[in-house]
Amino acid sequence: MKLLCGFTLLLTVALAYYVYIPLPRTISEPWKLMVLDATFRGVVKMGDIAHSLGLSHSVHVINSAIVGFESLVPITNQEIQTEDVLFDGVHVRVYYPQGEEEKLRRAVMFIHGGGWSLGAPKLGSYDSLCRQMSADLNAVVVTVDYRMAPDVHFPVQYEECVQAAKHLLKPEVLKQYSVDPERVAVCGDSAGGNLAAAVAQRIGTENSTSAKFKLQVLIYPVLQALDFNTASYQQNHNVPILYRRLMARFWLEYLGADPELAHSIMMNNHTAQDQNLLSQNRAKLDWTNLLPKEIRKHFKPVFPVTGSPNILSDVPGLLDSRASPLLAEDEVLRMAPRAYIMTGEHDVLRDDGMMYARRLELAGVSVTNDHYQDGFHGCVSFAFWPCYFSVGVNAVQNYIAWLDKHL
Numbered sequence: 380m381k382l383l384c385g386f387t388l389l390l391t392v393a394l395a396y397y398v399y400i401p402l403p404r405t406i407s408e409p410w411k412l413m414v415l416d417a418t419f420r421g422v423v424k425m426g427d428i429a430h431s432l433g434l435s436h437s438v439h440v441i442n443s444a445i446v447g448f449e450s451l452v453p454i455t456n457q458e459i460q461t462e463d464v465l466f467d468g469v470h471v472r473v474y475y476p477q478g479e480e481e482k483l484r485r486a487v488m489f490i491h492g493g494g495w496s497l498g499a500p501k502l503g504s505y506d507s508l509c510r511q512m513s514a515d516l517n518a519v520v521v522t523v524d525y526r527m528a529p530d531v532h533f534p535v536q537y538e539e540c541v542q543a544a545k546h547l548l549k550p551e552v553l554k555q556y557s558v559d560p561e562r563v564a565v566c567g568d569s570a571g572g573n574l575a576a577a578v579a580q581r582i583g584t585e586n587s588t589s590a591k592f593k594l595q596v597l598i599y600p601v602l603q604a605l606d607f608n609t610a611s612y613q614q615n616h617n618v619p620i621l622y623r624r625l626m627a628r629f630w631l632e633y634l635g636a637d638p639e640l641a642h643s644i645m646m647n648n649h650t651a652q653d654q655n656l657l658s659q660n661r662a663k664l665d666w667t668n669l670l671p672k673e674i675r676k677h678f679k680p681v682f683p684v685t686g687s688p689n690i691l692s693d694v695p696g697l698l699d700s701r702a703s704p705l706l707a708e709d710e711v712l713r714m715a716p717r718a719y720i721m722t723g724e725h726d727v728l729r730d731d732g733m734m735y736a737r738r739l740e741l742a743g744v745s746v747t748n749d750h751y752q753d754g755f756h757g758c759v760s761f762a763f764w765p766c767y768f769s770v771g772v773n774a775v776q777n778y779i780a781w782l783d784k785h786l
């Protein structure tokens with residue numbers, strides 16, 4: 380008996396040690412986040428072990444765990460109809476409310492996040508989110524089940540989303556789903572926010588589609604890979620669940636680059652001062668200029684004098700605005716639709732979103748930036764059973780309300 384008690388105590392201490400991490404005071408529901416983070420860290424570790432043993436790619440292991448977990452989530456808003464179809468060869472699921480409508484409906488194209496490599500758009504939280512949008516907005520929602528890394532790399536994810544968007548915006552397809560061509564939005568979270576921003580830029584400048592997106596909704600989007608030391612990267616590099624090292628890994632995987640480059644890019648060695656490839660791009664992500672003092676706080680830019688000069692030429696995607704929408708020219712931004720950008724204080728990507736909001740505004744685009752002081756990366760996926768965070772529930776309600784008002 381004594382032995383059992385001792386063992387249980389030891390196990391509890393070990394578990395608490397593994398789960399406990401110091402978190403900022405203003406973060407939403409810290410203990411819940413710690414448990415979530417410990418679970419996620421455990422799954423990533425399992426993936427890494429399987430990978431190093433040569434059993435499977437780490438990303439496939441992590442994704443199987445996500446699919447397994449999401450499959451347990453009960454389906455919500457069951458009255459919403461679904462249809463799994465191909466849009467110009469790209470897998471999508473269309474959600475729509477039951478029954479005939481006299482008026483044409485609104486539509487939202489949704490692009491899920493997960494570092495261009497993870498996520499199950501038709502299951503669990505993303506399925507619930509799309510059903511909720513469809514029900515609350517009485518809208519047609521199209522979620523894009525694009526192929527992911529490591530099976531495909533940039534620009535495939537981007538191209539598939541563009542293909543699906545162009546298909547949706549065809550007059551005959553809009554008609555088939557009874558959608559009003561003037562009332563279509565594109566929306567995405569995290570890496571899906573990256574793809575949504577890139578697709579919005581592309582459709583904005585596209586000559587072949589007559590219908591355009593009216594709005595874009597970007598939820599903590601990732602928008603650039605040239606500065607891994609923005610104020611928010613410095614402030615939140617160790618805040619769950621999107622650690623800086625994880626974001627660097629996702630980027631390199633998306634761009635099909637050597638994962639060993641993570642250490643270099645995390646210290647901005649790819650954008651050292653001797654990189655003249657960068658001259659026109661520096662102003663586009665100069666957060667000392669684009670962000671107000673109260674956001675930047677005491678943080679200083681990190682630009683090594685000399686770095687690793689070959690990275691930018693070896694990984695051209697780093698300078699491609701289809702991968703990094705923040706690098707787009709003003710003429711492209713001007714053509715982009717009205718924007719809603721959600722950012723969280725405790726997120727490495729906070730400044731990506733805020734810089735983009737500022738640049739769009741400077742280009743004359745109307746922008747609403749909802750910033751959550753208790754927000755952390757990924758919170759919008761935790762607004763559904765069995766994992767609720769109040770900040771996630773609020774954020775989902777608020778962006779859907781914005782869509783309802785403006786779409």
Ligand SMILES: *[C@@H]1O[C@H](CO)[C@@H](O)[C@H](O)[C@H]1NC(C)=O
Pocket residue numbers: 584585586
């Ligand atoms: C649309 O036409 C303009 C003017 O001819 C051109 O500059 C632009 O590149 C075209 N857009 C696309 C996406 O091809």
Ligand SMILES: *[C@@H]1O[C@H](CO)[C@@H](O)[C@H](O)[C@H]1NC(C)=O
Pocket residue numbers: 642643646648683685686687
């Ligand atoms: C970054 O660049 C410096 C200067 O070239 C070099 O000494 C250092 O090893 C580089 N660090 C990494 C992790 O590549």
